[in-house]
Amino acid sequence: MAIVVITIDVIDEYQMTTSMQIPVLIVGGGPTGLCLALCLRKKGVECMVIEQNETPTVHSRSIGIHPPSLDLFTHLGIAERFLEEGIKIRQGHAYLNRSYMGSIQFSCLPPPHQYVLSIPQSKTESILEQACKEVDKTLVRRGVSLQSYEQNSDGVLVHVTNSLGEEQQITCEVLVGCDGKQSMVRENAGIAFHGSRYPDTYLMGDFEDTTSFGDDAMITLHQDGLVESFPLESGRRRWVVKTEAYITDPSDEELKQLIHQRTGIDLPEVSSTMLSSFGVQHFLAETFVKGRVILAGDAAHVISPIGGQGMNLGWLDCDVLADELAKRFGTTSKYEESLSKYSHKQRFIAKQAGKRAEWNMKMGRSFQRNWSKYGMLQLMIRTPIQRVLAQLFTMQHLGKWWI
Numbered sequence: 001m002a003i004v005v006i007t008i009d010v011i012d013e014y015q016m017t018t019s020m021q022i023p024v025l026i027v028g029g030g031p032t033g034l035c036l037a038l039c040l041r042k043k044g045v046e047c048m049v050i051e052q053n054e055t056p057t058v059h060s061r062s063i064g065i066h067p068p069s070l071d072l073f074t075h076l077g078i079a080e081r082f083l084e085e086g087i088k089i090r091q092g093h094a095y096l097n098r099s100y101m102g103s104i105q106f107s108c109l110p111p112p113h114q115y116v117l118s119i120p121q122s123k124t125e126s127i128l129e130q131a132c133k134e135v136d137k138t139l140v141r142r143g144v145s146l147q148s149y150e151q152n153s154d155g156v157l158v159h160v161t162n163s164l165g166e167e168q169q170i171t172c173e174v175l176v177g178c179d180g181k182q183s184m185v186r187e188n189a190g191i192a193f194h195g196s197r198y199p200d201t202y203l204m205g206d207f208e209d210t211t212s213f214g215d216d217a218m219i220t221l222h223q224d225g226l227v228e229s230f231p232l233e234s235g236r237r238r239w240v241v242k243t244e245a246y247i248t249d250p251s252d253e254e255l256k257q258l259i260h261q262r263t264g265i266d267l268p269e270v271s272s273t274m275l276s277s278f279g280v281q282h283f284l285a286e287t288f289v290k291g292r293v294i295l296a297g298d299a300a301h302v303i304s305p306i307g308g309q310g311m312n313l314g315w316l317d318c319d320v321l322a323d324e325l326a327k328r329f330g331t332t333s334k335y336e337e338s339l340s341k342y343s344h345k346q347r348f349i350a351k352q353a354g355k356r357a358e359w360n361m362k363m364g365r366s367f368q369r370n371w372s373k374y375g376m377l378q379l380m381i382r383t384p385i386q387r388v389l390a391q392l393f394t395m396q397h398l399g400k401w402w403i
């Protein structure tokens, strides 16, 4: 196997000019790119992350971390950091309109992580980036943007600009696009991204928590549409409400009014610390591997955020991809063979997770007053099916054909 020696002249925050060997270049320092770097380094594969933003995100966007991701973080030696910062959601209470139906318990999950961890995405990324820095202070290069690349049978020639706008070239053996939904890596490789927008739209906000739900989640299936709420750090709570149409310029008052109307809960007078309107989409790349270019995370798949599994799905990619790349760089096994395994397996898992997310979303749509939904919910919550629901919500058995 030929190791390609690359020379990088990127003036970064450490003000240094570096020359090093980088078999794997990761584009994007979001949750997927940072986690992949940790997984690869754990397996002894040299890599580097380039991230266009000079400063980390401050947004709380994604909050749910599921047990399979916590298992991966345990393996990486960083689970404790998440557990110290996050809130363990051990059960969720379900309402139909204003009637209490029962609760879904996560105690039926395999130990040790019998809960979903709530932690804002900004904290998640900062824990991952700090862990990267501890491995190697130059593992993540901020302020460096991918501009274009060309691949041939020997490697990939990557054109980037640094924070001073200077053009640089990097040569690597494998280029991994963890650059999100609009992935330039994917577009440049000509990989089709099939999918569409759902008609569903939501309003989401973080407020001071004045409810009595404590560390529990709450979900209301209301005839006018779903209301969900989850505990957040610092005594706050995340609220997500289904809306009739996309609200361009949302206000706290609109969200508070919808919550009151559907649940009877009054949110506090104080303003939200985050308020956002969003629509939902589903997309899947036709392949996750094309020659020496690989996709992971949102660059490869986008699923509905209802159910909160998109970021976790990216981490599952990292675990499998790091294994396959470690084989590639550690033995003489054929490059295409190990990576096509990654593409097939993770595409299957992404499709499955996408279907589960779609089901979650459809359950939360508005409905005419009817007894069938009431009956179905009773059945799901008050019988052993509850256990299956808990497993589906927490990303258990993904990749198994029967579920």
Ligand SMILES: Cc1cc2nc3c(=O)[nH]c(=O)nc-3n(C[C@H](O)[C@H](O)[C@H](O)COP(=O)(O)OP(=O)(O)OC[C@H]3O[C@@H](n4cnc5c(N)ncnc54)[C@H](O)[C@@H]3O)c2cc1C
Residues within 6 Å of the ligand: 027, 028, 029, 030, 031, 032, 033, 050, 051, 052, 053, 061, 062, 063, 064, 065, 121, 144, 145, 146, 147, 178, 179, 180, 181, 184, 204, 278, 296, 297, 298, 299, 305, 307, 308, 309, 310, 311, 312, 313, 314
């Ligand atoms: C409202 C909402 C709520 C959500 N809640 C959850 C949840 O609770 N749980 C969950 O699992 N998921 C959730 N998700 C999904 C989750 O946020 C995404 O799946 C996750 O952020 C994807 O991570 P990523 O690293 O693949 O991509 P991104 O987070 O998009 O990161 C991509 C990175 O690549 C960088 N980049 C892009 N282009 C370039 C370039 N040319 N050069 C260099 N860098 C580049 C970007 O700056 C960015 O930092 C939610 C999503 C939404 C919209």
